[in-house]
Structure formats: C-alpha cells, structure tokens
Amino acid sequence: MEKNAKIYVAGHRGMVGSAIVRKLKEQGYNNLILRSHEELDLTDQLATRKFFEEVRPEYVFLTAAKVGGIAANMKSPADFLYENLMIECNVIEFSRKYGVKKLLFMGSSCIYPRLCPQPMKEEYLLTGPFEPTNEGYALAKVAGIKLCYYNNMQYGTKFISLIPPNIYGPGDNFNPVSSHVIAALIRKFHIAKTENHRFVEIWGTGNARREFMFVEDLADGAIFLMNNYESSEWINIGVGEDITIKHLAMLIKDIVGFKGEIRFNPSKPDGMPQKLLDISRISALGWKAKTSLIDGIKLTYKWFLKNIWRDLK
Template sequence: MDKGSKIYVAGHRGLVGGAILRRLRAEGYENLVLRTRQELDLTDQRAVYRFFEEERPEYVFLAAAKVGGILANATYPADFIRENLLIQTNVIDAAYRYGVKKLLFLGSSCIYPKLAPQPMKEEYLLTGPLEPTNEAYAVAKIAGIKMVQAYRRQYGFRAISLMPTNLYGPGDNFDLETSHVIPALIRKFHEAKEAGQKEVVVWGTGTPRREFLHVDDLADAAVFLMRHYEEEEIINVGVGEDISVRELASLIARVVGFEGEIVYDPTKPDGTPRKLLDVSRLFAMGWRPKVSLEEGLRQTYAWFRNNWVGARGLGKA
C-alpha cells in the first residue's frame, strides 16, 4: 500500500472509520474513496457490487458496522445481527470479486467467550459461551472473521482480521440509549455538573474490569497492520492493561469536574466480568499505543463540549 494506492474506508463517518481516515491523510494517502450511508447502503448487495465495479479500490478498511452498548445490544439484537451480517458479507465478497489487493476487517473483543481466561489470547475464539447481552453482535462479527478466513483459504484473497478492545475518543456516540460506557459516563457527569446535581447513578456494581484503547491508536495499528500483517489468524489490538468501571467512573468525574457522589445500581447488568486482551503478538511486531487513558479522556471530553453539547442544547459548551 503506497501513497498512490486507491483506498476505500467503509464507515468513514463513524468513530473508527473517521480515525482511520485521519490517520491515512496524516501519512499522505490522498487517493481515498469515501461514501456516506446515504450515498451507498452497504446492506444493499447490488449497490455494493456496482460501487466496487465502478471504483475498483485496491485496499479496503472495513470499519462500517452497527455498534452500541449493553442497552442497545439487548434491545435490538435482530438489527445488530442482520445489519452487520449484510454489511460485511456484501463488502468482503465484492472486494474479492472486483480485485481488491487486501482487505482489513475489524472485529471486536466481544467475540471471545464470556468467561475466557484473562488476558484473552487469539486462540480462545469459540472455546466457550458468549456474553448474552451482546451475543447477536458477537455472532455476526465471528461470521465475518470466518468469512475472511474462508475466502483466504479458498480463493487466496488477502484479508486480515483485527480484534480491537473497547474503543473511545473524539467522534464517539454520546446518546445514552446506544452509547458505550465512556461516552455515556462523560455525558452523565457533564449534565450532572451543569445541573448542580449531587449524585450520578452508574449501571452495575462497578466491579467489572475493562481495557480501553483510544481510537487514534487503533487507527495507527490498523494502518501498521495493513502494511505488515499477512496471517490468517486474528490479531488483538489493545493496550494490555485494564481498569475497573468504578476506577473509570472516578477518573471521568475528575476529568469532567463533577464533585458529587457516584452511586452504583446493582440491579442493572454488569456484562462480562473482565475483558483484557493479550496483545503480545502485536507488541512483538513493534507496535505500541501512544495515548494514555487520562489524556485520551480529556481529548474526548473536549470534543464532546465542542461538538455535541452546543449542537444539542445539553448545557453550556
């Protein structure tokens, strides 16, 4: 993949796709093919085939997906499995049929069993039951992994699969019904601070442990692996460290400037007890994340204040 290569970033307006786009442009890649959801419906097979036939991209970053937190996954499981299966099936097949040189598929750490040994190695895939709250999404992503591997084995199609840990950063979704834990907590603490509330309620017990990777670090890893990784086996992308939800909430409250009490609601689901990826294979290749959690949270909160708050009337920007 050189600076003149024609590159298609699927999902370039999302959190991950937007970061990959920023990374590519920062490194001097300008021959980029982009389509919004309105311009190209990736669940429409004919439209996807027509796009690939006309544009003939050489490299594809498949970052388009329907994503969400515990509440969204539990409420709309049919949407999550159907849309993700359609998107990835259409793009992977069209990429192969229309001569793409290499495709990068983005999975998720939720593909691993709920009670997998920690940290989770790549070989733990399909060794136990999934976390029920996001099973539909996980099954779709596992199908994408297996499709990439099958096309590689049968057709020799150059495609790789990355399994990122929990992501956050500028451009995240702060809708409380569909967001993940970091943007949800940033918004909750911000609104509580602006309203002068004395407490914020956080779902669950606060004991689950999670690993968080800044989306710009993921984008850096994605471009790095597109250049240097050629294996069929999936590869984990993370920081190799985790933090409890309770510690995370306290850190976010400090970043936002909320000084009230944090109350935990144990009647709400915790999700998987712990999710920490074994990133030894990636680190052995020489890649390391650059953004610390606190620095990344400050960047994300600044983006929220500048881009979300004023536009939606959620309090002072």
C-alpha cells in the same frame, strides 16, 4: 499500501473510520474513496456490488458497522446481527470478486467467551458461550472474521482481521441510549455538573473490568497492520491493561469536575466480568499504543464540549 493506491474506508463517518481517514491523510495517502450511508447502503447487495464493480478499490478498511452499548444490544439483537452480517458479507464478498489486494476487517473483543481466561488470546475464540447481552453483535463479528479467514484459505485473498478492545475518542457516539461506557459517563457527569445533581447512577456493580483504547491509536495500528501483517489469523490490538468501571467512573468524574456522588445500580447487567486482550502478537511486530487513558479521556471530553455539548444546550 502504495501512497497513490485507491483506498476505500467503509464507515468513514464513524469514530473508527474517521480516525483512519485522518491518519491516512497524515501519512500521505490521498486517493481515498469515501461514501456516506446515503450514497451507498452496504446492506444492499446490488448497490454494493455495483460500487465495487465500477470503482475497483485496491485496499479496503471495513469499519462500517451497527454498534452500541449494553442497552442497545439487549434491545435490538436481531438488528445488530442482521445489519452487521449484511454489511460484512457484501463488502468482503465483492472485495474478493473485484480484486481488492488487501482488506482489513474490524472485529471486537466481545467475540471472546463470557468467562474467557484473561488476558484473552486469539486462540480462545469459540471456546465457550458468548456474553448474552451482546450475543447478536458478537455472532456477526465472528462470522466476518471467519469469512475473511475462509476466503484466504479457499481463494488466496489477503483479508486480515483486527480485534480491538473498547474504543473511545473524538467522533464517539454520545447518545444516551446507544453510547458506549466512556462516552455515556462523560455525558452523564457533565450534565450532572451543569445541572447541580447530587448523584450520578451507573449501571451494574462497577466491578467489571474493561480495557480502553484511544481511537487515534487504533487507527495508527490498523494502518500499521495493513502494511505489515499478512497472516489469515485474527490479531488482537490493545493497550495491555484494564480498569474497573468503578475506577473509570471516578477518573471521568474528576476530569469533568462533578462534585456529587456515584451510585451503582446492581440490578442492571455488568456484561462480561473482564475483557483484557493478550497483545503479544502485535507487540512482537513492533507496534505499541501511545495514548494514556487519562490523556485520551481529557481529549475526548474536550471534543465533546466543542462538538456535542454546544448542540445540546
């Protein structure tokens, strides 16, 4: 990407989009195009078409999405499927029609089969059934990845798809209903510490394994791939190791300073048994994540205290 290129970050207020904006500015990209949801509803086809026709961005980071944890996905699968399909179809289609040089679509590791061999390689996509608890979201993400792939094949576009693991960090969603696991646990443990609770209850058995990546590392990797990756094949990005939810909970408990006990509720779903990405392809390109899980959680907790907790007290 040229330093003065017109770069549109779709979803710039979200955790991933805002991190990409910060990283772009750090690297000297200052001609950024940003629109809030109030300014541009990407599920609105006519509005999205008008935006691309008038603004003509040269590069697009498509991070806008409806996201949430297990509870939110189970409660609203139709919403997760519909809204994500509409966003990605509109942005990808009009990026092609109005001459975007390159687009990066942000996928998700939940696209891989529920009982996928570990670590999950790119070629394992669509080799088995999805995890039922997030099937709507996964279907939408696979559609976006395939839409990029088919546009490249049919029209010669340069649309790439990136598959990250579970992401966390500054800007995360700490809503108790719709948050992902690290944000949810930080909030739970901090409230329990503040209110002197005897225990914290966590969904599932604690045995599920997950790979977690700090959002600033994802942003750095996304920009790296935009500048160094041309293949139509989707590519994994991650840290190369995972952790059980039980050990993650113990780690966050210690960082927050909660002294009570942890109780797991096995009547609630675990989700996929394991999600560890094979990162051989991106490693071969020379890119590697820099932030350890402990350091990343400490930075996220610090951000939570400064930006979220003060408004909840």
